Amino acid sequence: MKILALLKRVPDTEAKILINQEGTGIKDEGIKYVINTYDEYAVEEGLRLKEKTGGTSTVTVVCAGPEEATELIRTALAMGADDAVHVCDKALERPDPFVIAAVLAKAIKAEGFDIIFCGKQAIDDDMGQIQSILAEMLDIPQVNVATAFELAADAKRATVRRRVEGGDEKVETSLPVIVSCEKGLNDPRYASLPGIMKAKKKEIRKKTLADLGFAQAPGDARSTILRWLPPQKSSGCTMVKAEETRDAVKELVRLLREEAKVV
Amino acid sequence: MTIQGIVFLVLFLAVLAVFGLIVRLLYRILRAAKPENRFDRWGDRIKAVLVYVCAQARVLAKPAGLGHFVIFWGFIFITIGTLDHMLGQVIPGFGLERIVGRRLGSAFILLQDVFGILVIGALAVAAVRRFVQKPERLKIDDPAAPRQAALILALIFVLILFMYGLKGTEILEGSARLTKTNAPVSFSVAEMMRGWHMNVPLANDVFSWGHNLVIFFFLLFIPFSKHIHILGAIPNVFFRNLGRPGSLSHMNFEDESAEKFGVSELGDFTWKQTMDLCACTECGRCQVACPAHATQKPLSPFRVIHRLRAQLMRDKGGLLAKGSDVLKPAPLIPETVSEDEIWACTTCGACMQECPTFIEHVQKIVDLRRFLVLTESRFPAEIQPVFKNMEVNYNPWAIGYSSRADWAAGLGVPLASEKRSFDVLFWVGCSGSFDQRAQKVSRSVVRLMQMAGIDFAILGTEEMCCGETARRMGNEYLAQTQIQANIETLKKYKFNRIVTACPHGLNTFLVEYPQFGLSVPVVHHSEFLLGLLSKDALKARRIETLRGAYHDSCYLGRYNGVIREPRALLSRAARHVAEFGRRGRSSFCCGAGGGRMWMEETLGSRINEDRARELLGLGVDHVFTACPFCLTMFEDALKTLGREDVHALDIAEVLLEACSQ
Amino acid sequence: MANDILVFGEVRGGGIKKITKELIGAARRISTVAGGAIDTALIGAGARAAAEGLTGYGLRTIVVAEDEALARYSTEGYAAVLSDIVKRGAYSYIFLGATAMGRDLGPRVTARADGVMFSDCVDVRMEGNRCVARRPVYSGRAYVEIVRSGERPNFISIRPNNVAPAEPSGGSTPIEAHASNVMRDAIRAVVTEIFPLEGGRPDLTEADVIVTGGRAMKDKANFKILEDLADLLGAAVGASRAAVDAGFAPVAIQVGQTGKIVNPKLYIACGVSGAIQHLAGMRTSKVIVAINKDPNAPIFERATYGIVGDLFEVVPLLTEELKKVL
Incomplete structure (x- = not known):
């Protein structure tokens, strides 16, 4: 079984995100990059499926990203993935979901697959679109926000649980399929040291757009970011005070609804 | 030579040959084990033997050790007597006094004679302790152990009876060398036997042969019981760790084809670690001192050693049969040592402090952890985020590294990158940087340095976790990454010493960074601040209302001997009115060491609550600490025990208060 | 261009989900400036009944599709219908909820319509002749304001509780049935069971x-x-x-x-x-x-x-x- 796991390099969740002086993006300095959290679940689920199916099953990591993504791909290889495809091209510097999806689709088609795991969204642009666009481009079914995955005995179908508002849905799907992973699906493993050592020798197939058969970047950017803005709320705690506790609570409820918009 | 002499000689040589084979086997086991350099500082090693073997310094640290002292020396004198007697059977007319002279020979005889009685007394005490009192620390989960102990005690007793019988009959036969002055006990025995009207030469032969057979049995039995320590303890003391005990071994990761790291089977231990197994007397003192054991966790250091030795004895079979140099490879985890035991250890080192034969338990536990973490990637689930956080944000909590110096905002704390060259580098550490409680300690240290006009700086966001925790959790790879990165950073700046408020950082800088090529003077803030007080750079007015007890941090007191300084500092700042029963080098862990700070404590009761109860028993309303982990553990425990009226304060906070009055 | 807007509404238990009215509220903000009509599409069991509740909101048309094959949500079934509706209406903007359904469906239909999508927006407004969407990035540690380049259909998913729901504005909107030709057998990923959280709390x-x-x-x-x-x-x-x-x-x-x-x-x-x-x-x-x-x-x-x-x-x-x- 050929299993693919998609991987994106993103700033750590703890990184201080500051908008650059020109207002055209974020300051890169001081930012630590990590494997997108949800993609780790994808790699892990791929590995588990490989272990379960055994035999000739392989897990291939597919990544479109800058040169620096290599070390993160190595991390996934250290976890146990067999090899990787790394699409690395200057033309992908300011990516658009459609451009990335087109590039990935090409690479994936060349690679062949039975199942693709990916994160439900990347924690940088938080778009959550790639997997569905890819599914459309590859003409395969998609199951998003998976919290459980099980392959049928015949290895031609799978049962996936996905998170929706107010509960879970059980989805039966045929293979090939793309499954986007949610927290709770699994606990990604910590690479062992022999795993890290072995990963140094595993193959990462570097591809440029030309290698994939693109004469130029596939398609134009479909959107323009007009401006970058800092988060609305400054840090610091608003102490809600009133003579009567009830009034303080009333004010808190108002703030939660009108200012924070969380209830 | 008489027929008896010939029979004896044949038997003696045969037993000696078998014993020699056994010793050779043990030697081969050690030779086959991994290398370790313990061949330096011969003078200090000989001194160690004089102090800890001859004078039995550590054995005598507990009252029960007196019994061992007597049996030990009694055994030495009796053995000399035995050799004397045995050689006498082979070489007619041989006698000790012929070699050492009459006076010395006579003195030896007296010592044997007197020690015989003392040993019998000690045996009686030992028997009462072991079979009547049955203290917890002598119990062991091996049904053969009490039988073996009884057998050994009985044999020594019988041996001494034979010795007296032998000498008594010698006196009756008219020995010239035994006199009333040099063998008073034997003379009394002889007097007693005189009334029995026995065949004296026959009795002499019976006692002689009884004596011989007991000794033969001993030689063959010792290597298979805990009394192997008779063979192992002395070299173990000789080859003991002469450095500071807080250093873990350095692992080499250069071999990229390696499939295994850490210890998973006996053959992975070094020869010294293997020798440790043969040095355990099963006195159980380590267990009494062990915080994990005190709180009903499955770990008991000597039981781990016992089980390892038992496996060594079982698995050596392969060595004998195959004539190879390889021990039978059998996994140690989980049957011989369970994962719960391995993770229960706080690495506080109390076991090693107590051990009379200098067994190094902590390194073995960490070696087993290394196997689990590095090779198997198997560990309590809650430490995976700790490792990941350390990798990404260089601290155990998931807090962005870029906020590492936020605690210092507005305090005018200079950064090393701005100053380049300065007197003191204040190593803040992860707790001091991120834990809001420990940040107060960092700010206190900074205020005190500013008051004293110290030329200092911090690394700020360049500082990474010092690696101590990862190392003790068995993640040597991560630890080395951190250590090497820190060394690179430190090398960029010129400074005279590091000051840190964290004993874990202190220990690792002192004893572990040198393994990686950085030796830099480092002092704990207690030493540093006391120095400032002594030089009058700081002026403190004692706060008479602040009454508390000082708790010794394991990595400060036990591991690095900083015991006097915090107390001296406190005595000038507050009313240090009480002392814990367990203090100084014998202090009791707060429960946070060895990475336990980041692990759940689900087995048994809580170590920090045990310690906090001891504090409450002292009737003071403050505990003074000198370690951020201890501070957290005390605060947590006091809250859980509902004693929020008792507060934990770091010594720097106390001193700042005293200097601000 | 007409600047017509399609609101993809959501139905639950025969009623309309609150997000639908919020989406209509957002659409009004755009249409009041840019002109153009607002249509609403409702798909699934109970769509028609739910549509009745929206007839007084000043919409041009409410398109409903409730074939047997659409009774339960499926990406492929709903995507087929919504794509048809989008194509037929030649909408400039398509508003969806940033809900499980909207997040799953939006990008797939966008791809089929060769459009562009902004996910999880918290605000939309007209700026000149462009619809500007504000959306959080880096888990809310920054925001961007974004517009489409060119004239592709612009899908915008909006997070619940961020835009005030529209109030009824009178009038009566015709309800139009959409004849879908979705075949149940053609759907490869099917929801076979739903586990509601009733009583039990979320993880x-x-x-x-x-x-x-x-x-x-x-x-x-x-x-x-x-x-x-x-x-x-x-x-x-x-x-x-x-x-x-x-x-x-x-x-x-x-x-x-x-x-x-x-x-x-x-x-x-x-x-x-x-x-x-x-x-x-x-x-x-x-x-x-x-x-x-x-x-x-x-x-x-x-x-x-x-x-x-x-x-x-x-x-x-x-x-x-x-x-x-x-």
Whole structure:
């Protein structure tokens, strides 16, 4: 079984995100990059499926990203993935979901697959679109926000649980399929040291757009970011005070609804 | 030579040959084990033997050790007597006094004679302790152990009876060398036997042969019981760790084809670690001192050693049969040592402090952890985020590294990158940087340095976790990454010493960074601040209302001997009115060491609550600490025990208060 | 271009989901400036009945599709219908909820329509002749304002509770049935079962709202007041290590460094002091409410809103006040 796991390099969740002086993006300095959290679940689920199916099953990591993504791909290889495809091209510097999806689709088609795991969204642009666009481009079914995955005995179908508002849905799907992973699906493993050592020798197939058969970047950017803005709320705690506790609570409820918009 | 002499000689040589084979086997086991350099500082090693073997310094640290002292020396004198007697059977007319002279020979005889009685007394005490009192620390989960102990005690007793019988009959036969002055006990025995009207030469032969057979049995039995320590303890003391005990071994990761790291089977231990197994007397003192054991966790250091030795004895079979140099490879985890035991250890080192034969338990536990973490990637689930956080944000909590110096905002704390060259580098550490409680300690240290006009700086966001925790959790790879990165950073700046408020950082800088090529003077803030007080750079007015007890941090007191300084500092700042029963080098862990700070404590009761109860028993309303982990553990425990009226304060906070009055 | 807008509404239990009215509200903001009509599409069982509730909102048409094959949501079935509707209406803007359905369906239909999509927006408005969407990036640590380049159909998903729902504006909108030709057998991924959360609370690590009790809960039984609040908010209940240690709560619900690491939108900490071990597990929560007697408790340094007071007084009041408005 050929299993693919998609991987994106993103700033750590703890990184201080500051908008650059020109207002055209974020300051890169001081930012630590990590494997997108949800993609780790994808790699892990791929590995588990490989272990379960055994035999000739392989897990291939597919990544479109800058040169620096290599070390993160190595991390996934250290976890146990067999090899990787790394699409690395200057033309992908300011990516658009459609451009990335087109590039990935090409690479994936060349690679062949039975199942693709990916994160439900990347924690940088938080778009959550790639997997569905890819599914459309590859003409395969998609199951998003998976919290459980099980392959049928015949290895031609799978049962996936996905998170929706107010509960879970059980989805039966045929293979090939793309499954986007949610927290709770699994606990990604910590690479062992022999795993890290072995990963140094595993193959990462570097591809440029030309290698994939693109004469130029596939398609134009479909959107323009007009401006970058800092988060609305400054840090610091608003102490809600009133003579009567009830009034303080009333004010808190108002703030939660009108200012924070969380209830 | 008489027929008896010939029979004896044949038997003696045969037993000696078998014993020699056994010793050779043990030697081969050690030779086959991994290398370790313990061949330096011969003078200090000989001194160690004089102090800890001859004078039995550590054995005598507990009252029960007196019994061992007597049996030990009694055994030495009796053995000399035995050799004397045995050689006498082979070489007619041989006698000790012929070699050492009459006076010395006579003195030896007296010592044997007197020690015989003392040993019998000690045996009686030992028997009462072991079979009547049955203290917890002598119990062991091996049904053969009490039988073996009884057998050994009985044999020594019988041996001494034979010795007296032998000498008594010698006196009756008219020995010239035994006199009333040099063998008073034997003379009394002889007097007693005189009334029995026995065949004296026959009795002499019976006692002689009884004596011989007991000794033969001993030689063959010792290597298979805990009394192997008779063979192992002395070299173990000789080859003991002469450095500071807080250093873990350095692992080499250069071999990229390696499939295994850490210890998973006996053959992975070094020869010294293997020798440790043969040095355990099963006195159980380590267990009494062990915080994990005190709180009903499955770990008991000597039981781990016992089980390892038992496996060594079982698995050596392969060595004998195959004539190879390889021990039978059998996994140690989980049957011989369970994962719960391995993770229960706080690495506080109390076991090693107590051990009379200098067994190094902590390194073995960490070696087993290394196997689990590095090779198997198997560990309590809650430490995976700790490792990941350390990798990404260089601290155990998931807090962005870029906020590492936020605690210092507005305090005018200079950064090393701005100053380049300065007197003191204040190593803040992860707790001091991120834990809001420990940040107060960092700010206190900074205020005190500013008051004293110290030329200092911090690394700020360049500082990474010092690696101590990862190392003790068995993640040597991560630890080395951190250590090497820190060394690179430190090398960029010129400074005279590091000051840190964290004993874990202190220990690792002192004893572990040198393994990686950085030796830099480092002092704990207690030493540093006391120095400032002594030089009058700081002026403190004692706060008479602040009454508390000082708790010794394991990595400060036990591991690095900083015991006097915090107390001296406190005595000038507050009313240090009480002392814990367990203090100084014998202090009791707060429960946070060895990475336990980041692990759940689900087995048994809580170590920090045990310690906090001891504090409450002292009737003071403050505990003074000198370690951020201890501070957290005390605060947590006091809250859980509902004693929020008792507060934990770091010594720097106390001193700042005293200097601000 | 006509600047027509399609609102993809959501149906639940035969009624219309609140997000639908919020989307209509957002669409009105655009259409009042840019002109163009607003249509609404409703798909699935009960779509027609639900459509009746929207006829007074000044919409041009309400398109409903409720074939047998669409009774339950499926990406492929719904995508086929919605693509048809989008294509036929030649809309400039298509508004969806940033809900499980909208997030799943939106990008797929966008791809089919060769459009462009902005996910999880919190605001839309016209700026000149362009529809500007504001959306959080980096988990809310920054925002971008974004517009489409060119004239592709622009799909915009909007997070619930961010735009005021539209009020009825009179008139009567015709309901038009969309004849879909979706074949059930052609759908490759099918929902076969639904597990509602009824009674049971969401899992801590996945919950959007968490109510947590600390040592100040004093007793196991007192967690009842947190459960009442949690049930009202569809929240999970958590506990600090101190509360777990004291035996007030099982270790399974412990939040913190050694417990569950959580990342909800709203975290209500009741009687939690905020030791680093706890903060490490919840500090990335979007909004943190701290209720604590001790004004110096470190939790206030991390909180968004704080009330200094007795949790046994504040929490029941909070439940009561929230009941009035939810």
